[in-house]
Amino acid sequence: MKTSALTAAKLVAARDLRLAFRKPSQLLQPLLFFMIVATLFPLTLTPELSRLRDAAPGVLWIGALLSSLLALEFLFRDDAVDGTLEQFALSGQSLTWMLFAKTCTHWLLTGLPLALSAPLAALALGVPVQALVSMIAALALGSFALSLVGAICAGLTLGARRGGVLLSLLTLPLSVPILVFGSDATRHAIAGTEIAGPMYMLGAIAVLGVTLAPLAAAAAVRIGLE
């Protein structure tokens, strides 16, 4: 009996989760990185809370972007090196679905924990407590969109040697819209005003990403494997 695409995707996701939890140190690294980046701003900018609060959206989003970039390198690389991706491509299952599952798992393991732990950094930067829930929502949605865009670029750099810097070079320009609306939502949340506008835009970007990014990522990975 042929396994359905959805079952295959679920199996891939379960496998990735199991693998990730066998190496918890790798899971903690992006989080730790995010916390350290957030710590560096009060040290370099100003220790004054009122001024840090103005800088907080930028600090949080740049931190999130950098740590998601850091984690992105591991999205396909290990599986490409040991031939797992090649098996995926040859399995006759939809590569698009499998890569989508991988991307979602990747977000569950990096983006979501980051969004959930961001309040710690945010409080230290003087963000008011009532802004935290909206901030988590914006970061969760935005990091999901970032993972989707990143998956395309990670696929594209599979064929390149020393893809690390190149991966950032490709991902950063494409992530600008996410960054603009994400930080806008956080700014509104801190100011206590309506965040619906930028959140709708983030949602639209995420929907566009869900629709198109897995297809582009699958095309990119296939090129990389040739």
Next chain:
Amino acid sequence: MNWTWFHRFGSAPYMYGFAQRWAPWFGGVAALLMLIALYGGLVLAPLDYQQKDAYRIVYVHAPSATLSLMIYTTMAIAAAVGLIWRMKVAHAAAAASAPIGAWFTVATLITGSLWGKPMWGTYWAWDPRLTSELILLFLYLGYMGLRAAIEDPQKADKASAVLAIVGVVNIPIIKYSVNWWNSLHQPATRLLGKADMVWSMVWPLLVMFLAFMLFYGAVLLIRLRAELLRRERGASWVREVLS
């Protein structure tokens, strides 16, 4: 209608000869039109009531900006054609277009900041139009970087083609940024119909647009020849052409 004549453009030797024949014509007409437009824009066009002589940089700035967007779109279309129909010449055209587009983007940013200083009192502002144009430059650089990083030329063609297509989502954002966000940058000027400018200001601009497009055509054809020679260096037609 019979479209087989079009298929010849997919052949590298034919395209090489075509580029050789047509590049001087494109370049010559572009130079001629540029001179006419410069005379019209710098000498014949009247002073602007608000910006005085400073507005005249529009004759370089606006066509550069249009071309920077148009070349990216062209590049993405060529890349898509190359990816879908496996046309090597289309990939070569996309590869040859990228540096030209990047330079037009640089020209847009430089002329824009030179214009910004007398008008806004600053060379640079973090305004949506300016920022998105800067990001366009990064997109071009990323495209060229990816192409340079992958050693297998066919893989480089395909991977950079996917990137070019993905990057197209940014083009409408740049194009409509001045209409969507109220910003420092002035909104798009209406040139035809209920025009914002007098005709003596408009016609040099239109001629300049045409001149810039032909100039792009000329440089593209020259770069395409070099690109085809480099790619097909082992082929027999190259030996025949060069001997």
